[in-house]
Amino acid sequence: MIAFVGSVFSPYYAWKGRRDPEDHVAINVALYSATGPRWAMTERGRASLLRDATTFRVGPSALHWSDAEGLTISFDELSLPFPGAGALPRRIAGTIRLKPDAVTGEVFDIDAAGRHRWWPIAPSARIEMEVARGGASWAGHGYLDSNWGTEGLEAGFRRWDWARGRLGDGRTAILYDATCRAGGRRELALSIGPDGTIDRRALPAAAPLGRGLWGVERFLHADAPQEARIARSLEDGPFYTRAVVDSRVWGEPMRGLHESFSGDRFARNLVKLMLPFRMPRRAG
Incomplete structure (x- = not known):
């Protein structure tokens, strides 16, 4: 939702x-x-x-x-x-x-310029x-969670991978890896307790999940590449994928939700022309 x-x-x-x-x-x-x-x-x-x-x-x-x-x-x-x-x-x-x-109180910049912000309201x-x-x-x-920004996603990012899941010790892991349009990467790895306390962690290595049917690249950060896999594909589109994934993060097993977004693909006019078939508009 x-x-x-x-x-x-x-x-x-x-x-x-x-x-x-x-x-x-x-x-x-x-x-x-x-x-x-x-x-x-x-x-x-x-x-x-x-x-x-x-x-x-x-x-x-x-x-x-x-x-x-x-x-x-x-x-x-x-x-x-x-x-x-x-x-x-x-x-x-x-x-x-x-x-x-618990409700957290910390908001994070996803890009270097602070044009895209993210708040994990209830991890x-x-x-x-x-x-x-x-x-x-x-x-x-x-x-x-909540996201907001002052420019289009395709203007800020070439691509990103995001994952969120429960760890075996009861904490929540949230992993961001974004390639910015202006250059460079933004990495964010959070371990959040049931009481809302947020600890920054090192982002595990990126493991390739293979391309989607439309060719979107997908990477899941995990302790070892062989421990990252797709359990169920939910969405597979020309610029976005969503899946249930299994992996191990910081020594703990994790089942979570994973998303990959391609800003390069979303920026294409042809892709935008395809969207009304999935996203109609009603007057009023």
Whole structure:
């Protein structure tokens, strides 16, 4: 689940010169279940937006924060078909409740100029998901973060790899490795305790995971290359991949979520022309 204001992946926002972020908002829902994947990312305009200190609503879906209850997300969206998962759009609806184990207070610069910032709000959390339509309900372990910036991702980065997972000792590992457009790399490796304490660690060596079907390079940082592998591929697109991965980090086994992003590919006009098929825009 991703909530966007001035969606970084929106071709409509890019074509308008990224001048009015609140006219380009979306709530992205991606469900992966035994009955098949479901994906919804409908962009809407400012007439569909309600936003204040605790609530972010876009059309029929909303996020609400309470210091006592944590984050509650209600969604009711039209999912677009995945290749091989059926030809007709389907509705997905439900409620997510996320209760952080702790909330951190440190924000990090991802690039050298400070134009792209990241806050690991709740590195570990308890989550309950009640799905009314389009998938299965479940409860387990969750995560919450936030990113924001003053320029497009493709302007700041040539590529990056990111991974987050639980370690065997109960801590959370978050690994960033970004190649900046201006030159150089930004590396960030954090070990975060259940109480929210953040320790910086050395970033393990990069292990190649092979290219995705669209050719996007993927690397996972792990203690040894043979200990890094993809357990399940979730997204494989022309500029972005997402997968469940297994590895060992700082001597601890880790199952986590991994993402690779190619800013070089995303910068191509042809790629942006492909995005409306996965990200339609509704008026209002």
